[in-house]
Amino acid sequence: MFKLFNRSDSPSPSSAPSATPAQACEKPNSETLADPSAGDSSGVKGAFSGLRAALRQTRNGLLGQLKTLTADASDKPLDAEALEAFEEALIRADFGVDLAVALAEQARQKGLSARQLKPFLREELMRVLGAVSQSSRFNELSYGDDRLNIYFVVGVNGAGKTTLIGKLAHRFVGHGKRVIIAAGDTFRAAAEEQLGVWAQRAGAELVQTQTNDAAAVVYDALRLAQDGGDVAGSVVIIDTAGRLQNKFNLMEELGKMKRIIDKEAPARHVYEALLVVDATTGQNALSQAKVFAQAVNLTGVALTKLDGSAKGGIAFHIAKAHQLPVKLVGVGEQIDDLKDFDAVAFIDGLLDEEAL
Ligand SMILES: Nc1nc2c(ncn2[C@@H]2O[C@H](COP(=O)(O)OP(=O)(O)OP(=O)(O)O)[C@@H](O)[C@H]2O)c(=O)[nH]1
Numbered sequence: 264m265f266k267l268f269n270r271s272d273s274p275s276p277s278s279a280p281s282a283t284p285a286q287a288c289e290k291p292n293s294e295t296l297a298d299p300s301a302g303d304s305s306g307v308k309g310a311f312s313g314l315r316a317a318l319r320q321t322r323n324g325l326l327g328q329l330k331t332l333t334a335d336a337s338d339k340p341l342d343a344e345a346l347e348a349f350e351e352a353l354i355r356a357d358f359g360v361d362l363a364v365a366l367a368e369q370a371r372q373k374g375l376s377a378r379q380l381k382p383f384l385r386e387e388l389m390r391v392l393g394a395v396s397q398s399s400r401f402n403e404l405s406y407g408d409d410r411l412n413i414y415f416v417v418g419v420n421g422a423g424k425t426t427l428i429g430k431l432a433h434r435f436v437g438h439g440k441r442v443i444i445a446a447g448d449t450f451r452a453a454a455e456e457q458l459g460v461w462a463q464r465a466g467a468e469l470v471q472t473q474t475n476d477a478a479a480v481v482y483d484a485l486r487l488a489q490d491g492g493d494v495a496g497s498v499v500i501i502d503t504a505g506r507l508q509n510k511f512n513l514m515e516e517l518g519k520m521k522r523i524i525d526k527e528a529p530a531r532h533v534y535e536a537l538l539v540v541d542a543t544t545g546q547n548a549l550s551q552a553k554v555f556a557q558a559v560n561l562t563g564v565a566l567t568k569l570d571g572s573a574k575g576g577i578a579f580h581i582a583k584a585h586q587l588p589v590k591l592v593g594v595g596e597q598i599d600d601l602k603d604f605d606a607v608a609f610i611d612g613l614l615d616e617e618a619l
């Protein structure tokens with residue numbers, strides 16, 4: 264189903280009657296909607312094969328380095344040079360300087376031998392991800408089949424927002440859900456066209472504007488979702504610009520869109536604001552995480568382009584430095600190249616040689 268809905272003849276947000284302000288959500292009925300291609304839990308290896316493949320470059324870099332260190336099979340503690348090489352390998356894979364230094368220091372204090380390094384790393388990485396996991400479902404994208412689900416997708420230009428939206432819409436449509444995509448990137452002329460192609464591929468409805476009022480698109484999408492009354496399980500995904508005339512304008516616009524969501528969402532809804540981070544340029548995008556967080560109240564990260572990156576360590580950097588869970592991972596340019604973030608599968612994909 265592909266429906267074009269132009270907002271030219273609909274009321275502007277400012278003239279619209281204000282709805283009950285959205286409240287913080289109580290727990291939805293069903294919290295997540297997993298990747299339908301993931302299959303049952305018995306097929307975990309198969310289910311995450313895309314993730315393993317996507318982590319190949321990071322794994323090769325990291326394990327290549329560890330292998331040089333572990334060539335020394337003796338049990339004597341690693342020397343300063345080896346510890347430095349360990350630290351460097353982590354930094355190169357974008358684990359972040361703080362985490363890399365801390366891990367190398369711990370290894371030194373514990374007097375670890377080369378052989379003990381990989382088990383130590385596995386345990387510590389689980390701890391890093393566990394520290395931001397208040398529950399086992401913390402890394403899962405929230406979803407409620409008894410309410411409207413709103414996904415606000417933000418990030419710097421080129422991070423992969425529009426592509427992620429196409430993939431996400433495809434997933435929900437695959438589960439039989441109504442999906443409305445709001446074309447909130449009104450800055451680039453080609454943006455709506457690109458989003459339209461994804462909406463059509465995914466079988467989602469598209470709401471766009473003939474003006475450049477991004478907040479009005481959000482308003483229209485939320486109204487369209489609620490027009491028929493029954494919003495249970497429906498999904499609204501909001502695309503946004505990655506760049507405006509300047510950063511201040513962009514944050515202003517995102518803040519305005521967020522306020523429309525707060526005002527127009529039904530009282531019971533799921534809200535996720537996902538920061539899309541390009542895994543090939545992770546650190547740069549992350550430096551802006553704080554700014555985005557202030558504008559839209561981020562709830563998680565979607566890590567894209569992992570397939571083309573040797574810097575998969577960024578997932579741990581995000582967890583440690585920003586206390587944000589990675590919830591989704593983009594592993595390619597195709598519509599089903601989207602994975603749920605799974606900490607164990609991610610760490611196995613990084614450290615298990617048999618996954619090569
Ligand atoms: N290999 C790979 N490429 C990806 C992935 N996700 C997105 N891309 C590519 O990255 C490029 C930018 O993606 P977009 O989705 O247009 O990024 P955007 O954040 O919407 O960009 P702006 O609209 O300019 O802000 C495109 O060429 C995508 O095909 C991924 O997971 N893997």
Ligand SMILES: [Mg+2]
Nearest residue numbers: 424425448454
């Ligand atoms: Mg885009």
